[in-house]
Amino acid sequence: MMEFSTWDILRNLLLAARWTVVLSLVSFLGGGIVGALLLFLRIGGNRVLTAFTRYYVELFQGTPLLMQLFLAFFGLGLFGINVPAWLAAGIALVLWTAAFLAEIWRGCVEAVARGQWEASASLGMGYVQQMRYVILPQALKVAIPPTVGFSVQVVKGTALTSIIGFVELSKAGTVVTNATFQPFTVYGLVALIYFALCWPLSKSSQALERKLNAAHRNH
């Protein structure tokens, strides 16, 4: 049996962590785009589309991400293609992220004071103009802290893709543990790497939120 130093373990984990980062970025960006789409369907005023997005969100927020991964993996498999794990992981995470972001952003749009709608309407603006020039710019400011905050959930969510066989940080943790028989050290290090990825995001979300609150008080 080979001897592993802590450094060997760490190096292997860090190499795998690159895939955690890539998958997080893809999920977050893709989820952002789909989420924005859902948001506009939701607030666009069409009753059918509003209902659709409501059920979409309810479905993705009401079921385990792990199940969504399984369904993506085995569901795509039904089409006869041999689905690579990264594809199923990417699709499931994008759809899951989109549901949460759409819901967060809807809250932000609804938080814009009623008076703003009325004021912009009284200036003769149409719905699209109201959105474009009055509501969204204000909603955007409020949306930044919780959006950054949710990115932490995305990074942590990628850990589940190890279960369908995508090799990222968590999967590497299991592989390295099986090779070294040092679960305490390995999973400890894995946790620390996740922490190093997530903590700055958490902190900046909190800092942004504080800044936003301070700005609001000065109005």
Place this chain on the structure above:
Amino acid sequence: MPLIEITDVRKRFGENEVLKGIDLDVKPGEVIAIIGKSGSGKSTLLRCINGLETIDGGSISVAGSQLLPDEVHLKALRLKVGMIFQQFNLFPHLTAGGNVILSQTVVKKTPKPEAAAMARKMLERVGLAEKFDAYPDELSGGQQQRVAIARALAMQPIALLCDEVTSALDPELVAEVLAVVRELAAEGMTLLMVTHEMKFARDVCSRVVFMHQGRVHEIGPPEDVFAKPKTPELKQFLGVQ
């Protein structure tokens, strides 16, 4: 022997010295009104006597026991001195009765039935016997303040501190609260009250303290303080030339 002895009490918030050496002795059964401009330190003085603020100098003693900032001494002091706040501060999750019962059972370990009986008695004393099961948000401001008084009385304090107890009330509700306070004074309760009700102070109080910039600026019986103010500051405060 005075019931409350306040000797050279000093209190500062950062650079801001709010109490600059207060001396005041209160005899048992005395009713003292504290008047003065906003920011002159009236609330801070009452809060110091109740141990809600720690003092930076001087001493306060109540019925012979010294106010010290540890939990045992604070508890002993607060059992002797009750406090009524401008904002009532009723516990919103408890009924009027529950508000009056709570500290009896928790602090004094009074059995629940006895505490409830006491609560009924005290609510009756403030004219709210029928509101035993009402929640604070179902009561008017005046009623809430009377529950707060009943809550303090149930602990059987030997003195009550009242900080502008009618200032948060609509004008038509002031009288019902003052009537309760007047009753307490008549029954011999020692009262130390910050108030803007000058007529009430004149009628009920044995002495009036005028505070100005963290000091006791003038003190005396109401007929002297109100009719013959000596200092220009008190004259200005009372609006007499």
Place this chain on the structure above:
Amino acid sequence: MNYAFSFSWLTEYYPVLLKGILITIELIAVGGLFGVALGTACAWARALGPAWLKPLVSAYVELIRNTPFLIQLFFIFFGLPSLGLRLSELEAANLAMVVNLGAYSCEIVRAGIQATPRGQFEAGASLAMSPIQTFRYVVLVPALQRIWPALSSQVVIVMLGSAVVSQIAAEDLTFAANFIQSRSFRAFEAYFVTTAIYLALAILLRRALAGIGAMIFARRPAR
């Protein structure tokens, strides 16, 4: 796509699913109860506790909130035995749920405590209550009432997150699904049905928590 869906396996395997459902319910019952209790204790410590305790609680909360539940679970189940703490699959799963929910509910409950008006603390103090008594009898119930919706959402999130305990072979609902798909070769259908059950559990749990909240915070006369 020429795939014929089939759910006939259900007749044979529904007891497996039922057992999995029960374990998942057990996990969230234990995790919810003890997790919220732990979180409340931590919230007290962080908002009102002694100075030496605060950094410890902060470290715990930050560590848990910024690492995946799966890794916490692996660390407890595979890592802790090297410190001499060997737990069964179910014990490890329960512990992980409690520890995880404890950290999240700490932050939620703390927000509720911090929203308490200062006058409430002062009223408690002026009635000679100790800080702990004021916390327990005056502050806690309104604080919990304030944050009950947020806390309920978090409990639901943790229940859905519990699906990963199948990875240490705790025999929860997802474990049942894995078992069924490996026997019946009906992976998609097995996970589809399981997902539907999770959705139903999430909806029921939300209702149950709303009901529990209504019970805890119901107005009742003092006796």
